[in-house]
Amino acid sequence: MDIKLKIWRQSGPKQAGFFEDHRVEADPHMSFLEMLDVLNEQLLEAGKDAVAFDHDCREGICGACSMVIDGNPHGPRAGTTACQLHMREYHDGDEIVIEPWRAAAFPIVKDLVVDRSAFDRIQHAGGYVSVGTGSAPDANTIPIGKRESDQAFDYAACIGCGACVAACPNASAMLFVSSKVAHLSLLPQGKVERKARVRNMVAAMDAEGFGGCTNHGECEAACPKSISVDAIALLNREYLYAGLARD
């Protein structure tokens, strides 16, 4: 299949970017990233600079791949990372526009690669359990309700890819932050530090220059792990609790 590509090229963080047109002969069985690999081989053979894009596991669990495909972070399929998108979704002759995540807190490194270390710094501000929990406990030694454990697991599915920021009209990181906060504060090991966690993670989120949530729900629609926007309401509740409740 003949695919026309319009890809964002930007040689460095400070350089001006632009869209560049390419053509690729793709196979319907290829993954989207394999199609980009083919493009890069073409470019290298022609002595040109390959398109830089982030990728690692290519099985939808690491959160490295990050590109806005035809206006959709991670592409048009719901609950799917870009690496799990396949060319069979497209037709011969289709034109595909690819651009990077766009947010002040995610500066472009090169082409489609953005620097997402802002997420690491937010995570370092409180997205962990610092009490010594030892090795994995035997099953059912700490009773956790079915509902809480299911919910915590749903929020723990966040792979930190940043699609929520990319999709949000305000480039808000609140779905990411809320997933971490909700996941940890729902579980007994995480409850101990819940107040400091939410305060510090929200402060870190603001310091990085992300926008705020205005309840569009675009993050939920873009999340490759289909994390519910309910997490944000839980984050707000945790924040209120941290501010109002006495120790």
Place this chain on the structure above:
Amino acid sequence: MSSATPTSARPFDRLVKALTSTISLKIVMALTGLVGVGFVLFHMAGNLQVFLGRDAYNDYAEFMQGLGPLKWIARGGLLTALALHVATAVVLIQRNQRARPERYAGLKQKQTSLAAMYMAELGMVLLAFIIYHIAHFTVGVVSTDFGGVNYYELQQATEEATRRDLYAHFIVSFQQPGIAITYILANLALAAHLAHGVTSTFKTAGIAVGRWKLPFEVAGPAIGVIVGLGNISMPLAIWAGFIGAT
């Protein structure tokens, strides 16, 4: 880009940071918005008494005007809430715009609503309308003279004395197509603003989750429709000659 180190900051700085965090400011938007919602519902209920006729409406107006200090406390509170709502919105919108300096060639919207996308614009329309509306009915500096009569100062004769005939000002104002259309458009903006705003308020409060999600997602549009229809029914009824024909 600085990484946050809230624990090392001084207590006062920490307090300021906490009170101006994105979530704290959203809570301010929610609380001041709720004051507005309460007012709008009360204002509509009061004004719907225009359907009961001149005496009932002027009785209500006289009662409200006669509240003395309470009236000024309420006005002060409402204006403070409005000022806070607008100022906080400006701060949050600036932050949101700074967060995405470079636009996408095209970003598909999948889940949002028109009301959500245009909250700020709707808010600006409402602010302009509120200023006009207060100048019109409360202060009486615009749209008061019709056919050589100042309706703002018009008196109604009662058994003992005379009192202001606000009913007449109400009716004659909405008989003007320009005023009625402005009012109807502003109320459509209000309905949309409430539809998204009320639901958002309860998400910000962390209440609209789980089994409470659906009720609050319905509550916003429902209050928007009730307020919109309630308010617009008045100029329409006046136009149709259903009230104020005599």
